[in-house]
């Protein structure tokens with residue numbers, strides 16, 4: 143057992159019970175971005191003072207876990223009337239609580255800020271969705287370019303007849319000096335490595351040039367937060383970022399987190415898979431271009447009704463009618479997001495023809511396939527590509543009991559359950575709670591028949 147894949151889901155859980163076949167209608171409010179908020183929370187460690195964050199999705203379990211990470215370092219975190227305040231005056235530790243770090247991928251995002259601010263950091267290897275190896279070599283190599291000495295240390299923890307490997311990253315600024323500016327070209331535009339290096343370089347002595355960086359909107363949001371706190375980060379959103387390091391950042395900023403493009407995308411696919419028409423806000427349409435292109439190509443009609451509102455319509459008489467399968471390949475932004483791949487795959491099982499879905503970002507992000515097959519989908523996986531057979535090629539969604547193996551797998555199963563005939567049960571809801579605020583309440587508000595129940599009650 144690898145220690146960095148321990149999930150809340152290993153505890154007794156709830157399930158979502160879905161009566162398939164309902165049409166959706168109306169409007170849904172989109173929460174703030176999980177991945178932006180997680181990076182910005184780490185960013186608050188770059189300076190002293192109290193930051194105010196609006197639109198942070200504070201009810202997500204991943205965000206609450208990040209609060210625990212920050213608190214374990216001496217920060218004070220408070221949520222009052224939806225407004226989040228993070229006070230980092232009391233930062234007193236360079237080693238966050240390993241149990242919390244090991245629950246989420248973003249646990250490792252604190253490495254850069256702590257190292258830059260305190261000159262040393264020891265952080266456990268992080269958790270997050272179990273979708274492949276997820277190394278941190280780019281973080282380590284990048285920090286070394288900024289003058290850090292970084293080592294990975296593994297311990298074998300033996301407990302009765304079980305054992306697991308517990309890994310930690312230990313870093314310190316070489317020769318007791320702080321970090322220094324440098325140049326680093328990422329082999330792959332990793333979101334987390336880009337964010338970590340951007341935060342660390344903001345406090346380095348001199349200028350840093352990062353090339354082949356991630357261009358995701360969450361990277362841009364973090365850069366805006368850091369700049370509002372006195373940092374000088376230029377070029378976020380392009381493939382090269384230049385950071386003019388400062389000894390100390392001015393401090394606390396007030397910032398509004400961008401809307402969650404993955405949550406918005408999931409609701410767009412919910413409308414498509416139920417052949418319904420819904421609207422949603424706030425969204426930043428340019429963050430959703432690749433999904434909107436694909437949904438238009440399958441046959442949905444998408445309209446931007448205000449600068450921050452989109453309406454999607456896939457209304458047809460019958461679920462079997464109309465939508466056409468297609469080929470898709472995931473990739474770094476602005477390509478199709480891997481975090482919407484499982485949800486799109488669920489939709490493609492209800493379209494006509496054979497679709498091809500290639501996962502190019504994570505090596506192990508096909509965990510939803512087996513579960514979708516339990517709901518009647520016909521899918522064949524060859525390496526990193528799944529051939530998805532549509533309704534006219536043998537897929538026929540019907541109710542079953544399935545398990546969310548990870549966050550977006552869970553979302554994809556909920557969507558498939560809404561299109562399946564009968565009552566579907568989705569277990570492992572704690573994965574879904576990591577990244578969707580009130581998913582079932584929001585879907586219910588749109589007309590879905592969905593409820594949360596104890597896993598001990600069964601409909602089968």
Ligand SMILES: CC(=O)N[C@H]1[C@@H](OP(=O)(O)OP(=O)(O)OC[C@H]2O[C@@H](n3ccc(=O)[nH]c3=O)[C@H](O)[C@@H]2O)O[C@H](CO)[C@@H](O)[C@@H]1O
Nearest residue numbers: 177247248276277278279280281330332333334481503504
């Ligand atoms: C908390 C958060 O923001 N999570 C998001 C973030 O994850 P995360 O930041 O972990 O994703 P990355 O962009 O780093 O990973 C992309 C690819 O790069 C590889 N890699 C990454 C780092 C490294 O040092 N070495 C390396 O090889 C990974 O194994 C993966 O194959 O971006 C992903 C890609 O958009 C999203 O799916 C996640 O939802």
Ligand SMILES: C=C(OP(=O)(O)O)C(=O)O
Nearest residue numbers: 247270271481549550577
């Ligand atoms: C993969 C995801 O999250 P994380 O990186 O936190 O595991 C996700 O949000 O789909």
